[in-house]
Amino acid sequence: MTEKRRLLLFFAGAIGVASVYCAGIRNMPPFGHYRGPYGDVIARLAVYERHTTDTVNAITYDYRGFDTLGEEFILFSAVTGVMLLLRPETQERRRRETEGENPESFRDRAALSETVQVFTTGMFGFAVLFGIYIGTHGQLTPGGGFQGGVIIAAAPMLLYVAENTDAFRRILSHPLMEFFEALGAAGYAVVGLVALAFSAPFLTNVLPLGKTGDVFSSGTIAVISACVGVEVGAGFMLVTYEYLREILSREKNTED
Amino acid sequence: MLANLPYYVAAWLFLCGLYGIVRSRHLVHTVISLTVLQSSTYVLLLAIGFRKGGYAPIFADIAPGVITVDPVVQALMLTDVVVEVTVVALLLAMVVKAFEKGGTTRPDDLRFMRG
Amino acid sequence: MLSPALLVAIPLIAAALLGGLRKLLPRLLTDVLALLTALFNLVLASLWTLHALHRTQVYWFGGWYPRGHMALGIGFVMDVAGCGLATLTAFLATLALLFSFRYTDSGGDHYHPLMLVFLAAMSGFALTGDLFNLFVFFELMSTAAFALCGLKTQEPSPLAGAFNFAVTNTVAAFMMLTGIALLYSTTGALNLAQLGLLLAGRHDRLVLAAFAFLMTGFLVKAATVPFHFWLPDAHAVAPTSVCVLFSGVMVPMGLFGAMRVYATIFQGCFAGTHVSWIFIAFGSLSALWGGIMCFAEHHLKRLLAFSTVSHTGLMLLAFGLWTKTAMAGLLLYLVGHALVKAGLFFCAGILLHRFRSVSEPWLFGKGRALRRTRILWILGGFGLAAAPGFALAIGESYISAGAGWTEWIFLAVGALTGGAVLRAGLRIFFGLGDAGPTDESAKVDEAPETLKESHQINWFLWTPALACIAGSIALTFWPEYTNAVHSAAIRFMDFGSYAHAVYQQFTPASMVRAAAIPGKDWLLAGVHAFLALGLALWAVYRRRIPRALRWPSHIEGPLRPFRALQSGYPGDYVAWLTVGSAALGAAAFWLGH
Numbered sequence: 001m002t003e004k005r006r007l008l009l010f011f012a013g014a015i016g017v018a019s020v021y022c023a024g025i026r027n028m029p030p031f032g033h034y035r036g037p038y039g040d041v042i043a044r045l046a047v048y049e050r051h052t053t054d055t056v057n058a059i060t061y062d063y064r065g066f067d068t069l070g071e072e073f074i075l076f077s078a079v080t081g082v083m084l085l086l087r088p089e090t091q092e093r094r095r096r097e098t099e100g101e102n103p104e105s106f107r108d109r110a111a112l113s114e115t116v117q118v119f120t121t122g123m124f125g126f127a128v129l130f131g132i133y134i135g136t137h138g139q140l141t142p143g144g145g146f147q148g149g150v151i152i153a154a155a156p157m158l159l160y161v162a163e164n165t166d167a168f169r170r171i172l173s174h175p176l177m178e179f180f181e182a183l184g185a186a187g188y189a190v191v192g193l194v195a196l197a198f199s200a201p202f203l204t205n206v207l208p209l210g211k212t213g214d215v216f217s218s219g220t221i222a223v224i225s226a227c228v229g230v231e232v233g234a235g236f237m238l239v240t241y242e243y244l245r246e247i248l249s250r251e252k253n254t255e256d
Numbered sequence: 257m258l259a260n261l262p263y264y265v266a267a268w269l270f271l272c273g274l275y276g277i278v279r280s281r282h283l284v285h286t287v288i289s290l291t292v293l294q295s296s297t298y299v300l301l302l303a304i305g306f307r308k309g310g311y312a313p314i315f316a317d318i319a320p321g322v323i324t325v326d327p328v329v330q331a332l333m334l335t336d337v338v339v340e341v342t343v344v345a346l347l348l349a350m351v352v353k354a355f356e357k358g359g360t361t362r363p364d365d366l367r368f369m370r371g
Numbered sequence: 372m373l374s375p376a377l378l379v380a381i382p383l384i385a386a387a388l389l390g391g392l393r394k395l396l397p398r399l400l401t402d403v404l405a406l407l408t409a410l411f412n413l414v415l416a417s418l419w420t421l422h423a424l425h426r427t428q429v430y431w432f433g434g435w436y437p438r439g440h441m442a443l444g445i446g447f448v449m450d451v452a453g454c455g456l457a458t459l460t461a462f463l464a465t466l467a468l469l470f471s472f473r474y475t476d477s478g479g480d481h482y483h484p485l486m487l488v489f490l491a492a493m494s495g496f497a498l499t500g501d502l503f504n505l506f507v508f509f510e511l512m513s514t515a516a517f518a519l520c521g522l523k524t525q526e527p528s529p530l531a532g533a534f535n536f537a538v539t540n541t542v543a544a545f546m547m548l549t550g551i552a553l554l555y556s557t558t559g560a561l562n563l564a565q566l567g568l569l570l571a572g573r574h575d576r577l578v579l580a581a582f583a584f585l586m587t588g589f590l591v592k593a594a595t596v597p598f599h600f601w602l603p604d605a606h607a608v609a610p611t612s613v614c615v616l617f618s619g620v621m622v623p624m625g626l627f628g629a630m631r632v633y634a635t636i637f638q639g640c641f642a643g644t645h646v647s648w649i650f651i652a653f654g655s656l657s658a659l660w661g662g663i664m665c666f667a668e669h670h671l672k673r674l675l676a677f678s679t680v681s682h683t684g685l686m687l688l689a690f691g692l693w694t695k696t697a698m699a700g701l702l703l704y705l706v707g708h709a710l711v712k713a714g715l716f717f718c719a720g721i722l723l724h725r726f727r728s729v730s731e732p733w734l735f736g737k738g739r740a741l742r743r744t745r746i747l748w749i750l751g752g753f754g755l756a757a758a759p760g761f762a763l764a765i766g767e768s769y770i771s772a773g774a775g776w777t778e779w780i781f782l783a784v785g786a787l788t789g790g791a792v793l794r795a796g797l798r799i800f801f802g803l804g805d806a807g808p809t810d811e812s813a814k815v816d817e818a819p820e821t822l823k824e825s826h827q828i829n830w831f832l833w834t835p836a837l838a839c840i841a842g843s844i845a846l847t848f849w850p851e852y853t854n855a856v857h858s859a860a861i862r863f864m865d866f867g868s869y870a871h872a873v874y875q876q877f878t879p880a881s882m883v884r885a886a887a888i889p890g891k892d893w894l895l896a897g898v899h900a901f902l903a904l905g906l907a908l909w910a911v912y913r914r915r916i917p918r919a920l921r922w923p924s925h926i927e928g929p930l931r932p933f934r935a936l937q938s939g940y941p942g943d944y945v946a947w948l949t950v951g952s953a954a955l956g957a958a959a960f961w962l963g964h
Contacts, residue, residue, distance in 0.1 A: 010278045010946040014271055016953020021270065023960070024580025025263040028556045031261075031309035036559015039305065039326030043313050046327075047320045055313040055324075057525075059331035066432040070495065070507040071335040072515045073383055077488050078342035080390060081518025084481040085349040143318055144510045146338045151816075160815070173393070182391025189380045195434075202376030204434040213316070228930060232338060239345050243352070270549065274949055277538060277940040286941055289542055297548045304556040315787045328559050329555070332503060343514055345539050350521070 052139040052218035057246035060144065061221045062227075065203045069188050072228055081237040083118040088243040103205040105133045112163050120162035127155035135229035137219040151231025156237065160244075169248045177234050184231025191220055191227065260296035262303035283361045287344055294340050298333050305329035307365040372422060374432050375447050375498060378415055382408050382491035390484035395662070398473065398480070405483040406468045411812075412461035416494065418452040420631050425856055427862065429500065439872055442562035446844060448500035448872060451859035452702060456497035457629060459706055463619045463713050464490040468833035470717055474724070474829075475610060478522045481682035482610075488533040489515040489616060497625055500873060502551055502636075503561045505628060509547065509592070512539045512621060515736060519613045520605060531939050532608035537599040538941045539591060542948060547588030553581040554636070563635040564873035567866055571639035574963050578640050583956035583964070585632055586649075587948070590955075592625025595687060596657040597951040598682045599943040601706035603668075606676035611720030614672060615835075618679040618716065624706075626683055630690055630863075638866050644962045649955060650691030657684025658780055662787030664937075666906075667930055671719045671729040671795060676714065678755060680710045681764075685784055688777060689770040698860035699767025703853065707762025711754035715792060715841035718748045721832050722799070724863070726739040736802030741828065745800035747836045750797055752907070754843055756780065757791025757902030759893045762846045765853065776893070785899040790906030793962060798913050804911030833893050 013248040027037050048060040060068050135148020159168040204218075210217035241248075268290055276289025302308055305326030313327035354363050374626040387410040389401055392656060396404075400681055410703050422428070431437075435444025477483065492511035499505050520533035555561060558569040570578060590597040601621070606614050617790075633647075641647070661681025668674040682704075689701040723729050726737055738745060757763040771778045797803045846852055862868060936943070 006278060006946050009856055010275065012814040013267075013949030013951070013953040014274065017274075017949055018271055020268065020583050020953070020956035020960070021267040022264070023576040024553050025260055025267065027575050027577035027580075028260065028263060028304075028553065030259050031262055031303055032306055034310075034326050035557075036305040036307055036326070036555065038443075038559045038561070039313075039324075039328045041438075041441060043324050043327055044320060047315050051315065053329040054313040055315070056330045059327055060335060062433060062446055063435055064331060066297075067501075067504055067507050068335050069379075069383070070492070070504070070511050071339045073386075073488055073491070074507075074511050075342045076387065076390070077485060077511065077514045077518050078339075078613055079347045079493060080324075080481050080485055081343075081346045081514070081521050082349045083934050084355050084478045084485075085346070085521040087479050087481075099641065121289045142314060146335060150338060162887055171685070178393070179391045186384045186387035186391070189384045191386075192376065192380055196374055197378070201430060201432055202374055202380065202433050203432050230292075235342065239342065242349070248642075272540070272546075273545075277542070277945045278949070280942060281532070286538060290538065293542060293545050297552065300549060300552045301555075304552055325623050328561075328828055329552075333392075339510075343510075343517075343541065345520075346517060347534070348515070350534045350537065353521075354534065357530065363942060371885060 012248070018158075032069075032226070034059060044167070047212060048155055050205060050218050051212040052221060054139055054141055054144070056142065057138045057221060057225065061224045062205055062218075064071055065224065068224075068228070069192065069203070072185060072188055072231060075232065075235050076181070079151070079181065081240050082239050082242050084243045086245070088245070107117065116211075117162045117164075120158050121164060124155055124158045127158060131155060131229075131233070135225065136215060136222065138225040140213065140215070140223045145228025146232055148225075150228040150236060152233040153236030157240070165248060167177070172237050172244075173248075177238055181231055181234035181238060184227045184234060187220075187227035188224055195220075262299060262306075266296045266300035266303065269293070269299060272296075281362060281364075282352060283363060284348065286363065287347045287351060290345060290347070291340075300335070301329045301333050372418065373768035375415075375419055375449055376432065378498070379495045381411055382487040382494070386484040386487035389487065390481070393480040393484070396480075398477070400474050401477075401483050402468070403658055404578065405487060406465065408467040409461055409468050409486055412490060412494060413458065413465055413635050416454060416458040416461050419449055420458050421452045421539065422493070423449050424858075427868065429872050430824060437562075437565075440565065440568065440874070442501075442565050442873070445499070445501040445504045445561065446873060448563075448869065449498060449870070450862055450864045451855065452627075452874070453497045455476050455702070455706070455856075455859060457494045459709055460490060460493045460497065460616075460620045463615055463709065464936055466713065466717070466838060467615045469831050470615070470666075470720060470833045470835045471612040472829075473608070473613065476522065484524060485515050485519050485653060485889045486612070486616075489519065492866065493620055493624055495615075497627065500563050501561055502554070502563055502566065502632070503868065504546055505549060505563075505632070506544070509588075509628065510544055513544060513592075514626070515615075516540075516605075516609075516617065516621065520609075522610055522613075523608060529608040532604035535939065535944055535947070536601045536608070538946065539598070539944050542945055543588045543591035546584045546591075546952065548586030550581045550588065554576055562779055563632070564870045564871070567635045567639055568870060570636060570950055572642070573726050574640045574644065576960070577957045578637070579963050580956065582637055582646075583952065583959050586629055586959075587952040589625050589632070590653065590687075590951075591948065592622065592659075592678045592834055593683050593687065594622050594625070595653050595684060595723065596680065597633030597947040597949075598662045599657065599661070600947060601962055603676040603937060604679055604939065605674040606672045606958045607670060611716055611723060614675075614714045615716045618675065619713040622679055622683050623650035623686070623705050624707060626686055627691070633690075633876070634864055635640060635869060638864075641963055644963050646959060647691045647693045648962060649958045651953070652690030652691075652958070654684045654686070655692055655780055657681065658688060658784045662784045663930070664781075664897075666787045666794075666910075666932070667934060668791070669721070669731040669795075671731060672716070673842070674791055674795065675715055675719065676729075677793065679712060679787050681784050681930065682712075682755070682826050685770075685781065692770070692777075693864075694773045695857075695861050695864060696772045697774070698768045699857040700772070701726045702766075702860050704763055704854045705768025705847065706738070706856075707766055708842035709752075710839045710846075711751050711763065714836045714843070714883045715751040715755070717833075717836035717839065718744050718751065721828055721836070721944060730796055734799045737800070738800040739802060741800065743833050744828070744836070745796070747833070747840050748796045748800060748846075749793065750788050752792035752903065753900050754787040754789075754823065754840065755792055755897045756903035757896055757904070758789070759896040760844055760847055762843045764893075764896040764899070765847055782899060783835045786902040787908050789899070792911070793907035794910040800810055804915075806914070836869060871896075937956075
């Protein structure tokens, strides 16, 4: 189909979709007047029922914890898919070796200032610590496993920025990375199974709830949050590695 | 109508995303248009949950019982954001592979699936 | 009785295990573990189906039981239709994993975790009673499917298929989420039963808009015309065992999602209106379009993919009729079609394994030595045509019991799809007639998926096909099964008992004594088979017919622009998606207001 016809078709459809959408909006409750009882009921109950101050995470990991299990495995499948798609083939590797490397393309830029290198490398530790802090305090403040995991996964990028590609590569290609990802993913489901052992439905919060406001409170929410953090962190690092694998191997060859 | 502006913004983003995919001449552009489509659903969800004068539903420093915005839509959206990033990564991996194999990122040149 | 959560949790844990330890486990152990997990699902799902025949039970996750009329948590509603679908999924997954035993390229051992995640997602999708949970499992199902399409992308052509599949289905998912958001804004609920109760009788613009968006999302997954373009591309890309699950369960799941949402939420809203005519219209269009495109194809997997479009269109048509017998027929047809289609895909996989090709002209005459495959393929062809003795025939007789005009559409679809499969079978396995067209369309072929060519067809390659075809025949002669499906259909459409189950934990079910199938329908089924065979023979011996009698071949010219619509360009597909969605929305507003 020519581009013009495709656009014509699309505009015909888009007018229809837009009118349907806008017709729906006109019947919605006005903006700023949230009516529904679901959110209010949980906001009022979560503190007492689960000793948690962050209601959003209570919903994510407890009230609607089963949803989050599914979402976590979407992440798992997507990471597996990326590893599957970008897997190295034997012919590819042989071709690259015979064609030889071109070291110039990666070295013809100005050397990075030492201040930037030192500062950025120092920030790595802080970033990891910050990620762990966010990940473990999900039941108290906005945060939790997903956010903490992403911060931890982004920390090695600081090393890459600081041109410490050797450390970067060694962290990302660590053989235990896949294992940790799987551990985080399975961990969530296993925590759910633990509830079954207590004759409660799957994913019931069976651990002691502790005192509201403590780090060790809200039972399984903290544990699940930690599992998710491990999985998300490892997953993102695996994806980053798959994408940068080729560049990293070239850097390694030029260094040797 | 101006009162419901965020909802109309969501609708506009939705259509922009669709337009981007239809009009796209570069596969990465197609994937990013999908991200725009994604954002429209987030805007819609969060706008639905908003309550004028509502506090954040974090009771660390406010007492339970204070009027808050809806935590449910935030929970729905939160996991979605992180997850969709990886799905976009999956799509971009397909694009990388397409470039590697076909030498092109133009959707036109990938018409291997002609009926 | 074990918790139904295990139907989702066990495959997920197994997937994580196989994924994490993939470098350590030998291939045989991975295969066996995956197979055992699928078998576990099969056994548990069957037990729950038998349990559901007596009562529909609801399982609330996290112990969050509803408070008053408000559902706080997520629930699984274990009714016969859902459990039955979960059983079908597990059955086909077991056979698919058996088929890929040892020799299928597992892409560095990423295949097994993804298959298990796919199994878990579809099981959860069939059982859930929460709208957002439905969306999450829809996304999980889709992502695992996209990832599985990445197995054979070491060749250049399959990437377009995988990419189109991913883009189209992700757009569908976001449309669904938009619909969910619209419903949530006005009701504040995400539980299907609660939404149905809160929206009863309302058919204002918001409900109609949400209906349009939700249905678009599900119908894209159900490969309804004009949302179907991604399906043939995806089938040409994916390995055989994955195609089995796509056509056998994933596409019908899309339809089941639409049915579930309609039966719970929208049934009360559109009670006095004719909104279900939309499904009849889209269903008939898909059935006929899919059938014509199927007959025009010469790539075996794409041929089967178009026949899936066609048959799912028939199911959508049956759903639009919205009567108890039509629903019973739909469920019977769904299972029968899944089994026959799976059997045919397994046979195509055997051909791919043995001859490294699925192109009909190229395979001309080569299949003569494969006797078992030959019999199974021809039986499958007759099965698609709804010949007597196959489960599809029973389904059709139920569906057209109330609406006689649908018989013509069934006849056309059966002749076209069954005829296409029989034509391919006559050419490949018997070497009859000519080799078929040698134009550009015949040059589309597929990369082999097994690690080495083999002249031996191992037992685990033809046993799944045999199990499927035999199953679809056996189900015809089992009256208890037909009765059970009939009562499942009645239960499925009954929102009152569904809501009662959700808020009271369970409702006892009642078995229905179904009427025996009238004798004339066997004759009609025979006509189907005859017509399909006739069409196949005509196609194969076309060159020998005098030119004057060859008039149907003049449609090939006009057909070409329609075939060109399957362009492989994602922008085209999304443009058609937009148009289809607009049409659906317009029809909803017109009929439902």
